[in-house]
Amino acid sequence: MKNIGAMMKQVQEMQTRMADMQARLETLTVTGQSGAGLVRVTLSGKGVMKGLEVDPSLLKPEEKEILEDLVIAAHTDAKSRMDQLVADEMKQVTGGLPLPPGFQLPF
Numbered sequence: 211m212k213n214i215g216a217m218m219k220q221v222q223e224m225q226t227r228m229a230d231m232q233a234r235l236e237t238l239t240v241t242g243q244s245g246a247g248l249v250r251v252t253l254s255g256k257g258v259m260k261g262l263e264v265d266p267s268l269l270k271p272e273e274k275e276i277l278e279d280l281v282i283a284a285h286t287d288a289k290s291r292m293d294q295l296v297a298d299e300m301k302q303v304t305g306g307l308p309l310p311p312g313f314q315l316p317f
Contacts, residue, residue: 227302239253245276248264252288257289257292
């Protein structure tokens with residue numbers, strides 16, 4: 211039974227660290243880019259788009275489809291970067307507790 215008590219204590223500590231991580235994520239931003247930096251998308255730690263920068267050279271009617279594709283690519287890049295940042299944060303939070311594969315936190 212000592213193992214269950216110790217594990218519950220670790221889970222409580224992890225929940226506290228998870229709450230701290232969630233608060234940190236709210237303050238983080240990442241920027242993704244495409245077209246060699248012609249389009250940049252900034253996302254919050256929660257995945258909300260906070261900014262979009264488009265190089266003026268792309269603001270031509272004949273470049274419309276290219277611009278749309280570059281915005282999507284920049285958003286995908288930013289989302290990928292944020293996902294990696296969140297994964298790194300989670301690894302730090304759960305590092306001391308052996309969790310089964312596929313176990314999702316918070317409960």
